[in-house]
Amino acid sequence: MSAFVSVENLSQTYTARSWLRPGLAPTHAVRNVSFTIERNTVMGLAGESGSGKSTLARALVHLERPTAGEVRIGGIPLARLSRRGLRKARRRMQIVFQDPHGALNPRLRIRHSLGEALANAGVPRRERAAHAIQLLRLVGLAPEHLDRYPRAFSGGQKQRIVIARALAGNPEFLVLDEPVSSLDVSIQAQIINLLMDLKQRLGLTYLFISHDLNLVSYVSDTIGILREGWLVEHGPADEVLERPRAEYTRALFGASPSLHRAPRALRS
Amino acid sequence: MGLTTEQACEPSCVLRLRDLEVRFKSGAHPAEALRGINLDLRHGEVHGLVGESGAGKSVLLHTVLNLNRGAGTVITNGEVQYDGRNLLALFGPEIRRIRGAQIAIVFQEPTKHLNPGLTIEEHILDLLRYHLGITRRPAAARAAELLELVELPRRVLRNYAFELSGGMQQRAMIAIAIACNPRVLLADEPTTALDVTVQRQILDLLLRLRTELGLSVLFVSHDLGVVHEIADRISVLYAGKIIETAVDVDLFRAPLHPYTELLLESVPSAAMRGRELKVIPGAVPDATAVPVGCSFHPRCPIAAERCSAEVPELIQQGQQHAAACFYPGELGARLAR
Numbered sequence: 331m332s333a334f335v336s337v338e339n340l341s342q343t344y345t346a347r348s349w350l351r352p353g354l355a356p357t358h359a360v361r362n363v364s365f366t367i368e369r370n371t372v373m374g375l376a377g378e379s380g381s382g383k384s385t386l387a388r389a390l391v392h393l394e395r396p397t398a399g400e401v402r403i404g405g406i407p408l409a410r411l412s413r414r415g416l417r418k419a420r421r422r423m424q425i426v427f428q429d430p431h432g433a434l435n436p437r438l439r440i441r442h443s444l445g446e447a448l449a450n451a452g453v454p455r456r457e458r459a460a461h462a463i464q465l466l467r468l469v470g471l472a473p474e475h476l477d478r479y480p481r482a483f484s485g486g487q488k489q490r491i492v493i494a495r496a497l498a499g500n501p502e503f504l505v506l507d508e509p510v511s512s513l514d515v516s517i518q519a520q521i522i523n524l525l526m527d528l529k530q531r532l533g534l535t536y537l538f539i540s541h542d543l544n545l546v547s548y549v550s551d552t553i554g555i556l557r558e559g560w561l562v563e564h565g566p567a568d569e570v571l572e573r574p575r576a577e578y579t580r581a582l583f584g585a586s587p588s589l590h591r592a593p594r595a596l597r598s
Numbered sequence: 599m600g601l602t603t604e605q606a607c608e609p610s611c612v613l614r615l616r617d618l619e620v621r622f623k624s625g626a627h628p629a630e631a632l633r634g635i636n637l638d639l640r641h642g643e644v645h646g647l648v649g650e651s652g653a654g655k656s657v658l659l660h661t662v663l664n665l666n667r668g669a670g671t672v673i674t675n676g677e678v679q680y681d682g683r684n685l686l687a688l689f690g691p692e693i694r695r696i697r698g699a700q701i702a703i704v705f706q707e708p709t710k711h712l713n714p715g716l717t718i719e720e721h722i723l724d725l726l727r728y729h730l731g732i733t734r735r736p737a738a739a740r741a742a743e744l745l746e747l748v749e750l751p752r753r754v755l756r757n758y759a760f761e762l763s764g765g766m767q768q769r770a771m772i773a774i775a776i777a778c779n780p781r782v783l784l785a786d787e788p789t790t791a792l793d794v795t796v797q798r799q800i801l802d803l804l805l806r807l808r809t810e811l812g813l814s815v816l817f818v819s820h821d822l823g824v825v826h827e828i829a830d831r832i833s834v835l836y837a838g839k840i841i842e843t844a845v846d847v848d849l850f851r852a853p854l855h856p857y858t859e860l861l862l863e864s865v866p867s868a869a870m871r872g873r874e875l876k877v878i879p880g881a882v883p884d885a886t887a888v889p890v891g892c893s894f895h896p897r898c899p900i901a902a903e904r905c906s907a908e909v910p911e912l913i914q915q916g917q918q919h920a921a922a923c924f925y926p927g928e929l930g931a932r933l934a935r
Binding site for chain 1 (some may be wrong): 645650677680686697794795797798801820821822823824826827846860861864865866867868869870871875876877881882
């Protein structure tokens, strides 16, 4: 019961209603998923497109109320919170999405993007500038970046800013939904190292979602595999990597391209 | 200038790029997309071309097909030698006879490149009529045969692209590409948008077709893992130049260029667990402001004075291994110490 994040029998079902086509079958995007994440660890979540990864992420922090099931973060059951209570609880949990270009308002200087987040976190106006500089430093950017617009930044830098903004309310739990998928290989490593470093320094807990199995294998303490909404595999990373229980996990890892596999010429 | 291959290109080459340069006019400074590419595509090989975004991968493929022709906005130098001719010197119907017939291309996003108003069959029939003058009935038989070749059910012929899943679309696109029995297949990140299991199927399909049809494939990807899975030889592209070329095994076991080396070490995997990933500081240079000297020197941990003044040529280092670096293999040696 000491787990920092606990998810019990979580389901998310979408029912499309249309008078043109009555009786449409509901879509079960997430089905009866349960798991826990210990404080200051990383749970990696992998699965193919349409397996429910992002739906699970959204339901987890109650961006969408789940159809059924319970989520507790730091012991607080989210379902029982009022809208206002939920907004307050959200400071402790944040999401970082895949596309940093879509996540920053192009017409706001970085100062104001971060300022909004700091305001939401209850930081008084006069302290915000100093806080914003701290946040930028935390993610490896400099104070002079404050007065620029998002267009002045590369994808990797934008993702740093998005991460800085997510950290504005001193969260304890971050949902990282494909945080490096849109970045180049050499930039990916910078952001992954940054995230792992922040986790250590700030004692953060992550749900790290990615379709890239190599990446999930690298960052995770525990690994979950989703398939058609079911959590078909879940356990300590070493176990999942060496002795996966589900046939599907094996197939997925088998299909994943790897630099460490013997080259084709030697295999055949 | 150029590749110092003592043994000029062997006769087994299907496609040769010589000193290929492409510049796009943009504002005050032109964007130098390709800065002297020399590449030989050998008969029957899968040649992988890796690079990060902006390295010039797609421009290179488009240039092979002579598609980069903006009115006065694109400057192209060098040669694309195919079948004794320079494709860059061909115009109108001459180049159109080659495009799609002898040199075909498969793109990353099939929905963008297939006509939404045509069925898969109509795509194939159009091609067969235009290039080979085949009439409707025999062409329809050939279309059915092609679908079998890419392992799609025959009913897909009547489908429009949007009715198919991503993997099926890519198979359909491959079927269209190989319709006229091309000698060369250009593949521009054909599996990037696909899930790993589907990606695996498409890679297997391409390898099978290569053998069965004797295709030579130029396969572009940003994903080192994918290229490692499919390519016989690999060229690494950085800021519009090939900085290393080697047989797949050599490139991954003993990379010579610091960029290749760092790139390989920056890829996360289970084997890297608990270790910090290698990071290449900075970012890929903008094509309008490529650094003087070796374009990688501002990010290179072993850059010396010479690197910011002179441009290293792509020089043979071993039997089948070439690198454009004044200190090839140095970084690895230093790290090992």
